[in-house]
Amino acid sequence: MSVEVEGDLIRFSYGGARACVARKGCTLVSFVVNGDEYLYLSEAANLSSKSSTPVRGGMPLIFPAFGKSYLESLKAVQQHGFVRNMAWDFVIAEVLTERTVARFRLSHRQCENEQQYISWCQFYGQRIEFELSMVFELFPDHITVDTSLVNENVSELEFQFLYHTYFRVPCVRDMYITGLKGAKYLDRLQTRYRLDTSPMLKVEEQTDKMYTLGEANREIDILSGNYNVRLTASENLSDLVVWNPWKEGAAKMKDFEPKSSYRNMCCVEFGAVEGTTLAKGGRWRCQHTITII
Template sequence: MEASIEPQYNTISSLTKTLHELISQTLQMDRPNKPSAISPSGTGPQPSVHSEQGRVIASLPTGDSVEVLLYGATVVSWKANGRENLWVSEAAKLDGSKPVRGGVPIVFPCFGPPPKDHATSALPQHGFARNTTWEYLGKSSSESGKLASGGDDSVKLDFGLSSSQLSEDAKKAWGYDFALVYSVTLARDGLQTMLNVQNKGDKAFEFQMLLHTYFRIDNISKVAINGLGSTTYIDKVLNATEHQQSSPSLQITGEVDRVYKSIKLDTTSITQDGKSRLDVTRDGLSDSVVWNPWIEKAKSMGDFEPKDGYKNMVCVEVGAVDGWTKLEAGETFEGGMIVKSHA
């Protein structure tokens, strides 16, 4: 590891200590409109956690599991009630050679192609978080802290990324001192993912963040997305023009690439055949992106397989992407999601 988060920290152990301190600060934050955290409800066998070949895998005695690549801290599998909830392309690269097509890639510090004449303008599309190797900081109790007494309902995995871990090119392109902690909490029927951003330098910076979640569904023609009614969105398929969704339910019948801004309801729900499939609750975030490439766009992407895979996935992505979030020196930002699975 090269330079560190702060000049006086010049060892891996010091970096880890700093990130753990950030985790502690994160758990003490009082977030507005905070949904109920995933937490255990009883006692019993402990969850199991192990790491292998650049990934961390956690499972509950119930059989529910989550798998996270250190490359990008990308969640590539989440199984609940014996069912896989995330879609990953059959052609996705899982060897660290390029960002993963599928799962939950982390977009930071810019969403999409960065604008010209901005501090992020020299960065690649979606920034560097999804194609940088993160550090596994270990497992811990859930946000409620109740796991200390034992239980089989929840386990939290923490991953860290700081400016010192970036490639030289990324450091030159975005030369700010920062620390990220990404917390992935696996619970019975639920998954919570939270990104904490801290400005460790002496000057402010602006950023965008998004959890680019690919959900697995059985048939896109039978899916509806609820909770976006009366919301203004930017339609990237229609030259980034603004529209307002009049229907409370969105059904996908072609390519969709929309940025929904300042959504009034905290939860966006995915139904299948009229039945609840997944509930996505934003925590500290007000925007969501809905994306499905449909036929032609899927054909044009080399790492999208099978080509008719668009029938079995839909992206509902929580984030802060309408404009920029400014973080002053020493300030901290946190946002993420809680997803509930319905069998």
């Protein structure tokens, strides 16, 4: 059980679990339990806080825009937002009786020279004053991420949110995702809405599906040989994206290496992408847990 700061990386452990967070985007880049790594990280990922590109892999935070947003307030913001580009403050890490906790923070003060933040402010005609915090709680068999947003000055602040998590799997063709039966989804490659009627989802080609989760879809399992995880999240994260670029998509991304590693990863991402509003002085919170099963 320990905490180590190595430049832009904060490493912490508890029992047989180890985690690493990069200050760049406050990105969880490693989650290891009993020697097995459960997150995919591209070999070309740049973890430096001075890098001009976000981390490819791990768990980047998508805020305030998902994709190229259709919301008027976010149309000028780049795809997937800008907080994943920022160097977050590492606040503190503590080894407690039952877990190790690491805390990070980002505010508008760190974003004032970021063009995407400036563009976001222009919609409201004023500086957006906000604070984001990320708290990672590491247990022997799971990790919980707690995120909160405070809106300090805008009457009604609109945003989208997503944990863009890349999971490592031995072979994506042998992977099954369960817990999505009965959920409606948008196939973003075909722009078609469908209903998932299968107890298991297999990923065998380029995939980009966005699910709307119901009460029966609150536990999502990724099953792949001995690499099995259970995903849960707070009820306000009612959207779930399943994404794999496959061979063609991987070839187009400069920082996706090796190109063949699409075979060993799949993104399964809890979020709130329909658009959430937060009143002045309000606090919005969400939570996501990855448990080894």
